[in-house]
Amino acid sequence: xxxxxxxxxxxxxxxxxxxxxxxxxxxxxxxxxxxxxxxxxxxxxxxxxxxxxxxxxxxxxxxxxxxxxxxxxxxxxxxxxxxxxxxxxxxxxxxxxxxxxxxxxxxxxxxxxxxxxxxxxxxxxxxxxxxxxxxxxxxxxxxxxxxxxxxxxxxxxxxxxxxxxxxxxxxxxxxxxxxxxxxxxxxxxxxxxxxxxxxxxxxxxxxxxxxxxxxxxxxxxxxxxxxxxxxxxxxxxxxxxxxxxxxxxxxxxxxxxxxxxxxxxxxxxxxxxxxxxxxxxxxxxxxxxxxx
Amino acid sequence: xxxxxxxxxxxxxxxxxxxxxxxxxxxxxxxxxxxxxxxxxxxxxxxxxxxxxxxxxxxxxxxxxxxxxxxxxxxxxxxxxxxxxxxxxxxxxxxxxxxxxxxxxxxxxxxxxxxxxxxxxxxxxxxxxxxxxxxxxxxxxxxxxxxxxxxxxxxxxxxxxxxxxxxxxxxxxxxxxxxxxxxxxxxxxxxxxxxxxxxxxxxxxxxxxxxxxxxxxxxxxxxxxxxxxxxxxxxxxxxxxxxxxxxxxxxxxxxxxxxxxxxxxxxxxxxxxxxxxxxxxxxxxxxxxxxx
Numbered sequence: 001x002x003x004x005x006x007x008x009x010x011x012x013x014x015x016x017x018x019x020x021x022x023x024x025x026x027x028x029x030x031x032x033x034x035x036x037x038x039x040x041x042x043x044x045x046x047x048x049x050x051x052x053x054x055x056x057x058x059x060x061x062x063x064x065x066x067x068x069x070x071x072x073x074x075x076x077x078x079x080x081x082x083x084x085x086x087x088x089x090x091x092x093x094x095x096x097x098x099x100x101x102x103x104x105x106x107x108x109x110x111x112x113x114x115x116x117x118x119x120x121x122x123x124x125x126x127x128x129x130x131x132x133x134x135x136x137x138x139x140x141x142x143x144x145x146x147x148x149x150x151x152x153x154x155x156x157x158x159x160x161x162x163x164x165x166x167x168x169x170x171x172x173x174x175x176x177x178x179x180x181x182x183x184x185x186x187x188x189x190x191x192x193x194x195x196x197x198x199x200x201x202x203x204x205x206x207x208x209x210x211x212x213x214x215x216x217x218x219x220x221x222x223x224x225x226x227x228x229x230x231x232x233x234x235x236x237x238x239x240x241x242x243x244x245x246x247x248x249x250x251x252x253x254x255x256x257x258x259x260x261x262x263x264x265x266x267x268x269x270x271x272x273x274x275x276x277x278x279x280x281x282x283x284x285x286x287x288x289x290x291x292x
Numbered sequence: 293x294x295x296x297x298x299x300x301x302x303x304x305x306x307x308x309x310x311x312x313x314x315x316x317x318x319x320x321x322x323x324x325x326x327x328x329x330x331x332x333x334x335x336x337x338x339x340x341x342x343x344x345x346x347x348x349x350x351x352x353x354x355x356x357x358x359x360x361x362x363x364x365x366x367x368x369x370x371x372x373x374x375x376x377x378x379x380x381x382x383x384x385x386x387x388x389x390x391x392x393x394x395x396x397x398x399x400x401x402x403x404x405x406x407x408x409x410x411x412x413x414x415x416x417x418x419x420x421x422x423x424x425x426x427x428x429x430x431x432x433x434x435x436x437x438x439x440x441x442x443x444x445x446x447x448x449x450x451x452x453x454x455x456x457x458x459x460x461x462x463x464x465x466x467x468x469x470x471x472x473x474x475x476x477x478x479x480x481x482x483x484x485x486x487x488x489x490x491x492x493x494x495x496x497x498x499x500x501x502x503x504x505x506x507x508x509x510x511x512x513x514x515x516x517x518x519x520x521x522x523x524x525x526x527x528x529x530x531x532x533x534x535x536x537x538x539x540x541x542x543x544x545x546x547x548x549x550x551x552x553x554x555x556x557x558x559x560x561x562x563x564x565x566x567x568x569x570x571x572x573x574x575x576x577x578x579x580x581x582x583x584x
Contacts, residue, residue: 174576177542178501202535202572206498209470236576243494250469280494284466284528 174200466492
């Protein structure tokens with residue numbers, strides 16, 4: 001049987017680093033190059049957001065200018081609005097991701113727009129840019145509403161698909177479970193969406209496994225499980241790239257990722273950040289390497 | 293549809309505490325009482341092993357004498373050999389678990405017996421005690437052999453079943469994956485065995501989920517994911533009881549366990565041990581409670 005390809009979009013350089021103390025630009029660019037050299041086929045490398053609001057993401061255009069040329073990796077940038085999209089396109093990156101929350105309260109608190117205003121922004125970006133992926137945040141639950149209705153997530157998703165954008169469903173606060181995933185994916189279509197999972201309650205890998213069984217083949221993950229902050233409310237890290245690759249390779253899926261090389265990147269990154277990353281395969285590897 | 297019952301055997305007071313600095317007997321007995329009050333239906337409470345070799349498990353007979361009477365919880369004790377079994381029966385506990393490794397090297401290094409010698413010991417205990425569960429360690433892989441053959445695990449299991457014992461398969465060093473689980477469970481019979489999972493590589497919950505899909509309904513877990521040591525080779529903690537209960541309840545299985553109450557026990561235990569436990573639902577709850 002031909003192995004099924006799974007596309008992993010590495011989001012460590014963006015979602016992973018955005019809440020960290022800013023890393024030097026040279027290190028961020030070096031990290032991106034090392035990750036691409038692991039065989040990752042897609043990567044979110046920058047966010048064209050306010051540098052004052054998110055200092056860790058400053059210098060987005062410089063990052064894009066410094067991207068390695070000798071790779072097949074598809075580069076993505078996050079843009080918050082049409083102005084950000086214009087900046088990104090001008091910098092030379094044409095795969096843009098934009099976030100729309102399915103939680104009204106989360107949307108107003110985090111981006112100061114209603115869901116509907118945010119949808120219009122995303123649709124305008126989809127019209128303007130060559131390739132757009134809309135990340136629907138809080139797709140499986142939010143810290144504010146009692147329930148996010150699967151049919152409203154599906155209805156949001158179809159509006160973006162009609163506009164020619166792809167859709168990624170994000171479990172922003174790590175509340176998804178296999179049951180909730182199934183409810184949403186049955187309506188949205190497991191074969192077409194990507195999943196962006198956070199690991200607040202240790203369920204991210206289990207959710208990924210259950211999604212694979214339903215036919216999902218696109219995942220956002222972060223090197224070392226970076227992306228959470230022990231100090232932020234409801235914020236668990238992203239599903240760790242190594243943890244997903246380890247599972248996928250064992251199950252016979254094809255990712256193109258060199259796991260050993262990725263674990264080397266982890267080691268470097270841990271040195272830069274001065275603390276162990278939360279990813280579990282990397283943790284097992286640390287014990288193994290320490291032992292020699 | 294009638295919910296399926298899942299039996300969780302809490303092993304925190306034994307596998308969880310055995311590598312910790314010894315807790316006072318009164319605390320260990322209090323922990324057992326608190327855990328039973330959460331609705332857990334089975335618990336491994338003591339090990340009748342050498343007190344010099346495993347000081348954290350000293351006073352097994354005192355623990356058994358101090359077990360709460362007002363509960364339906366089934367009490368289990370680990371015994372390493374026939375002498376331990378006699379001590380346990382004398383102390384008044386008649387559900388005995390005994391470990392047999394499916395790894396020849398692991399067996400010789402850890403208990404100084406060949407697998408075959410260890411099997412004979414277990415069969416002798418199965419003949420002597422009313423209820424015996426044989427825990428087959430390294431059932432999905434070992435740190436020493438390249439592969440543990442599923443058919444040798446199945447053949448071990450059937451010898452114990454023929455002797456009237458139940459069987460639990462242990463992923464001692466956390467190397468199991470859904471694929472390996474399926475290979476072994478298809479031979480051994482998912483409906484009859486229990487699973488004892490460790491979380492060295494973050495795969496324990498995913499493995500439990502895949503095993504549930506195959507029909508496994510018995511799991512050993514440890515409050516807070518206790519049982520690993522950051523200093524021991526290849527030792528990840530047990531699958532955390534709360535993490536499994538959280539998943540099971542969401543999927544509609546019935547465990548009888550009061551999750552909120554269990555999280556209170558976590559908090560007490562973390563205070564006693566002076567560090568956070570590795571379980572992820574408990575971690576999310578800590579953030580939540582700190583926030584107030």
